[in-house]
Amino acid sequence: MxxxxxxxxxxxxxxxxxxxxxxxxxxxxxxxxxxxxxxxxxxxxxxxxxxITPGLVDVHVHFREPGFEYKETIETGSHAAARGGFTTVCAMPNLDPVPDTPEKLKQVYQKIQTDAVVNVLQYAPITENLRSEVLTDAAAMKEAGAFALTNDGVGVQTAGTMYLAMQAAAENGLALVAHTEDDSLLFGGVMHAGQRAEELGLPGILSITEASQIARDVLLAEATGAHYHVCHVSTKESVRVIRDAKKAGIHVTAEVAPHHLLLVDEDIPADEGFWKMNPPLRGKEDRQALIEGLLDGTIDCIATDHAPHGLEEKSQSFLKAPFGIVGSEYAFQLLYTHFVKTERFTLQQLVDWMTAKPADVFGLDAGRLIVGAxxxxxxxxxxxxxxxxxxxxxxxxxxxxxxxxxxxxxxxxxxxxxxxxxxxxxx
Missing domain, CATH: 2.30.40.10 (Urease, subunit C, domain 1)
Structure with missing residues (x-):
């Protein structure tokens, strides 16, 4: 036709x-x-x-199927992505069961093939069941269709496991995509450790919880030659570490989520679970560092971290609600309105950060408005x-x-x- x-x-x-x-x-x-x-x-x-733009590319979404279909399904998530202008999305593996074998991964792809209305690429986990120290078979996962390796939602806690994972990723030409969070530094935190957390009487999440793992991992990436990609960067310290790593020639890339570019912890009106996300909303200096990081190329692209949950579970205190907000259906619109119309970003910059740049980071045949694409x-x-x-x-x-x-x-x-x-x- x-x-x-x-x-x-x-x-x-x-x-x-x-x-x-x-x-x-x-x-x-x-x-x-x-x-x-x-x-x-x-x-x-x-x-x-x-x-008219190339279809948007989102390298970080949660479609919740199998295991959590009351939150989202591949069908509803892909329709939400299409509603936002996304045509290629990459789905995280924190599912039940976790797709940590080729057979389980193929089952997810079978559902994608029948139910998705956009292109969906599925991540495979770094370790079995996400939280173990046992690596998945990177070669077998790639053959089964794995887009990249990640334990999103969980930081890899031991350097030895991450080192071996990066070796396997590099040997198989897969990116290793990291949710960076040192559990030993969490101390029960539920929002950014700052004045607003003190005002609300809530335990804070230190910035170093994120940045310290990035500092460890960039050196491991240098040692192994792996492509190391940092999920949802949120702190000024993280931006500094990534910038320094790039200057050193280490193959590190990074993404930022729209909500971290727009909101800070001071915007949180009350102890309401709709404002709870991981990483949390940080301070004004962090937000400015993220914006500067995008503009100078330290941060490569924008990704939504679309993370749907049930209404009842999110309608609770920070202490009980799960982390995450949805983002597929209005990400471009948020950023266009608050950054392009205010002339902080150009339209071309925004479109590139949401199309060509994420495609380039992961070598995808997407994000281009050219003949033959x-x-x-x-x-x-x-x-x-x-x-x-x-x-x-x-x-x-x-x-x-x-x-x-x-x-x-x-x-x-x-x-x-x-x-x-x-x-x-x-x-």
């Missing part, structure tokens, strides 16, 4: 938007131009002057405001502190391999 997206705008170098039409055929981008009037198309989509596209309405309403989420999770926020950049269409998987006003 031949599809034409007409009357759109695309970003060219220099942050300028120019009029463009996109010709899609055989699941690929066949042409990018201004006029294809001499060609007969089976389907014509009028973009009405809106922005997969026809994974998103169309965004940059001019019309809308309100974030969790009641309208496609995700099962409504656990967000951003409810009611007014945003620009709502997703009008999302295409995967040339097929519409999200359309505003429909689905």
């Amino acid at each position: 031949k599809t034409l997206i007409k009357n759109g705008q695309i970003i060219k170098k220099g942050n300028q938007c120019i009029p463009a039409a996109i010709w899609i055929e055989d699941e690929k981008i066949k042409g990018i131009g201004s006029d294809f009037s001499d060609i007969a198309f089976d389907q014509v989509i009028d973009a009405q002057g809106q922005l 997969p026809a994974d596209l998103a169309i965004f309405d940059l001019d019309t405001a809308y309100a974030v309403d969790p009641k309208n989420f496609l995700s099962k999770g409504v656990n967000t502190p951003f409810g009611g926020w007014s945003l620009y950049g709502d997703t009008s269409y999302t295409f995967v391999n040339g097929t519409i998987v999200w359309q505003k006003g429909g689905r």
Whole structure:
């Protein structure tokens, strides 16, 4: 089938938007131009002057299936991703059962194949059952389709285990993706250790809990030659360590989540579980360091850490609620509204951090709006405001502190391999 997206705008170098039409055929981008009037198309989509981008790429989501389907499923999570303009997402392995054997991983991929509406790449765990010291078989996991290795949600506690894991990852051409958290430094913390935690009477999480493991791991990455990727960086100390490691030529990359760029611990209004996330919201200096880290290339890309939970379990105190907020359906919109419209980021920077940059970090065939690329596209309405309403989420999770926020950049269409998987006003 031949599809034409007409009357759109695309970003060219220099942050300028120019009029463009996109010709899609055989699941690929066949042409990018201004006029294809001499060609007969089976389907014509009028973009009405809106922005056309490559489909967004999110290297950090939680789809909760199998084991926690009341929180999210592959079906609902992928629809939520499509609603946000994402066409490729990478799903974490903190599931039940944990996909720590090739057979279990293949079972997850079978469900992805039948239920997902976007491209879903599945992580395999570093260790058996996430919390053990026994490594999974990296070679077998790669053969079964593992995108990369991670124990997200759990820091690898011993240097010896991490060293051996990095050796195995390097030998098999897999990235090792780390949730960095030293359990011995947690001391029961549930939010950032700062004045706001003292005011709320809640135990704090030290910044060094995260940064100390990164400092250990970058040296292990140097010793093993592994590609070491840091999840959801949140502290100024972490940014400093990663920056120094990159200057030393160590193969380290990093991501930051939208909520850490926008919010700080002082924004937490009360002891309400919707504001509980891991890493926690940090201080103003941390947020500024994250922004500077993105701008100078220390941090490579933006990832949502979409983490849905049940409403009842999140509607509790910080002491009892699980960590995590949802983010797939409004991540681009949050950042466009609060950083591009305020001229702190350019539109091209934001789109690159959410498309080409994560694709480059992991060598994915995604994130490019060029002839011959997969026809994974998103169309965004940059001019019309809308309100974030969790009641309208496609995700099962409504656990967000951003409810009611007014945003620009709502997703009008999302295409995967040339097929519409999200359309505003429909689905």
